[in-house]
Amino acid sequence: MSDNDVTRADVSANRVPSRLPGTDYVLGMNSAIRRIARHAERASEVGCTVLISGETGTGKEVWASQLHKSGPRADKSFVPVNCAALTTTLAESQLFGHEKGAFTGAAGASLGVFRAAAGGVVFLDEVGEMPMELQPKLLRVLQQQEVTPVGAAHPLPVDIQVIAATNRDLEEEVVAGNFREDLYFRLNMVELKVPCLRERVEDIPDFIEYFSLKFSEKYETPVWRPDPETLTRFCEYHWPGNIRQLSHVIEQSYVLDCQPTLPDRGVMDQTTRALPFFDINRLRDTAVLQALTATNGHKGRAARLLGVHANTLTRMLAQMDSKPAK
Numbered sequence: 001m002s003d004n005d006v007t008r009a010d011v012s013a014n015r016v017p018s019r020l021p022g023t024d025y026v027l028g029m030n031s032a033i034r035r036i037a038r039h040a041e042r043a044s045e046v047g048c049t050v051l052i053s054g055e056t057g058t059g060k061e062v063w064a065s066q067l068h069k070s071g072p073r074a075d076k077s078f079v080p081v082n083c084a085a086l087t088t089t090l091a092e093s094q095l096f097g098h099e100k101g102a103f104t105g106a107a108g109a110s111l112g113v114f115r116a117a118a119g120g121v122v123f124l125d126e127v128g129e130m131p132m133e134l135q136p137k138l139l140r141v142l143q144q145q146e147v148t149p150v151g152a153a154h155p156l157p158v159d160i161q162v163i164a165a166t167n168r169d170l171e172e173e174v175v176a177g178n179f180r181e182d183l184y185f186r187l188n189m190v191e192l193k194v195p196c197l198r199e200r201v202e203d204i205p206d207f208i209e210y211f212s213l214k215f216s217e218k219y220e221t222p223v224w225r226p227d228p229e230t231l232t233r234f235c236e237y238h239w240p241g242n243i244r245q246l247s248h249v250i251e252q253s254y255v256l257d258c259q260p261t262l263p264d265r266g267v268m269d270q271t272t273r274a275l276p277f278f279d280i281n282r283l284r285d286t287a288v289l290q291a292l293t294a295t296n297g298h299k300g301r302a303a304r305l306l307g308v309h310a311n312t313l314t315r316m317l318a319q320m321d322s323k324p325a326k
Contacts, residue, residue: 025062026210028203032195036063043190044071049142051127051187052165054194056305057244060165061125063192067163068121076120081113084129084309091134092150096141099151106151114147114158121161126307127187128168128179135180142186162187167307197239197246204235204246211247215254224253224260237262240294241305248301263294285320288313 019027027037043050044067052060061080068078086094093103097112113122124130130138141147142162146155164187173179197204208226216223226234239245253260291302303313 026203026206028200028206030195030200030203032193033200033203036192036194039190040067040192041070043067043192047071047073047161049161049187049189050163051170051189051191052163052194053170053191054165054167055196055242056167056307057242058194058196059243060167060194061123063194064121064123064125064163064165068123068161071121071161073120073161077117078121078123079113079117080123080125082125084126084307086129086131086134088131088133091131092137095134096137096147097149099149103150110149112147112149114141114160115149115156117160119159121163124162124164126166127164128166128170128173132178132180135183139180139183139186142183197242201235205231207243207246208234208250211250215251219254221254221257224250226260233262240290241301244301244304245294248295284316288316288320 019025027033040050040063050064050067052063054060064080065078068074081095093106093110093112095113097110097115098106100106100109124138137148140155141158141160144155145159146157148155170179170184170188174181174184197207208231212224215221234246241248249260249262287306288302291305292299294305295301299313299317300310303310306313308316
């Protein structure tokens with residue numbers, strides 16, 4: 001029996017979905033995800049710094065939230081920060097706070113994220129996007145558990161746990177000079193490498209059931225359950241947007257009151273049939289087209305798949321449109 005035959009038999013078998021402790025969210029049966037769950041449980045107990053890595057849409061924030069809820073800081077704040085949205089000019093104040101009059105427009109003092117989360121957890125999403133000039137200051141927070149607000153003469157102590165997430169390979173970013181090596185090692189006390197959905201096919205039926213029940217309740221419509229042939233197609237699809245894309249496909253069917261359908265791969269096949277090629281601009285354009293195809297043309301979701309801001313995707317599309325036809 002082939003691996004595919006085993007997979008198809010597994011996904012059609014009767015099974016009891018496994019959930020994250022204390023939630024109704026799917027944990028699954030995949031061995032890698034089970035190992036992550038064990039490591040997450042231990043990390044939450046000791047309250048150490050945790051780095052969660054994985055492709056966009058794999059559920060990194062779910063794991064960050066789980067670490068918070070199952071740890072000793074569960075009754076304190078959970079403060080998420082999107083590092084990709086930080087502006088260089090304001091980021092230091094946003095993260096570390098400022099004193100009154102520290103700069104033009106600073107009419108009052110600000111605590112900043114780290115002091116506002118006192119006793120709780122700060123979740124640094126897309127930490128690989130953090131500007132280089134802020135990385136030494138973050139390193140000081142991790143090493144010394146203190147921050148120096150803009151305009152302050154002395155550092156102030158903070159009591160927080162830091163959980164960071166990234167869809168980048170930070171080791172490669174270190175080699176490229178885009179990320180500090182000492183900061184990477186400090187963040188990487190425990191690393192949870194979340195597998196992509198195509199590497200945990202055995203869990204797709206559980207996710208389908210979970211999202212079907214969730215959106216059936218939300219939109220007050222009957223629960224959709226796929227027939228065996230449809231389930232096989234869903235399990236064989238490559239899911240570039242991972243769990244988030246699967247959720248979108250199912251929710252879209254409830255919104256439109258129709259059967260869930262997989263994204264059309266025709267356009268994607270046309271853009272990739274010439275691969276491999278090594279022109280960086282062509283690779284970028286192909287990635288943009290794939291993201292748009294995977295999200296049925298939704299620019300906001302495509303930008304998230306690509307790991308860029310929506311404004312950046314708009315500029316990329318404008319540049320593609322301005323290129324002469326070949």
